[in-house]
Amino acid sequence: MANISYDEAYPHLEFLPRSRNWWSWLKGTPAECIHLASECDWIATLVPDIVFLLGKRRKRRDVVRPEVTLCRDCLAETAALDMVEYGGRVIAFEPDPELLTQYFFVEQEDFAAAGLAPEVADAIAGRLVQNSGACQVCGHAATWLWFSREQVTTLDEVEQIASAPGEAFCAKHGAEKLFSTFEKIAEANIFYMNVPYGESGAYVWI
16 A cells, blocks of 8 residues: 655645654654644644554555644644545544543444444444434535534443434534534644544544
8 A cells, every 4th residue: 555745645734844854754753734833722643544443553545644743723624625525424423622532433344343342333333324314504415423422421321322313414514513513622632533434434532
């Protein structure tokens, strides 16, 4: 599988020169968006084409884009491009801002390898096959089902996952819901986030 350069992968982003010099390359640290030049309360590391299964990195695209460290606005601009183009079903859970360290997508076939408890995996799988109806914003076919923390506080709440109504969105408005939720979080340091892959799956947090 091939890797591509930062400029090829992220032509819309401007990176800090110091994060792309020889010393950064030698240390193996990811490039940082230009907005991280000053102190920033909201940082996320996007590893778009990688999922961690059984403690190992697994590539999920033929061409793997490099990981990058981004501010909230650059994260939204970058990750939303993939989310909107993704044609599969998505179950997404609102994270707890006090505990959030990772927010990542797992395809249904990878639920067990990603560490989801069997009963949780079964509950999410059951929602993925349900018809979500129309997007509550635009009326187009809904492919995202969003669960607020009022409906599902943690992934331990299997009954709520199976029965809570959630909010139905198309891919565009599902991505907008996710990042509007992120905007309400004053501070964050997300060590790992990826983009959707495979046929269907869930965005979960730890």
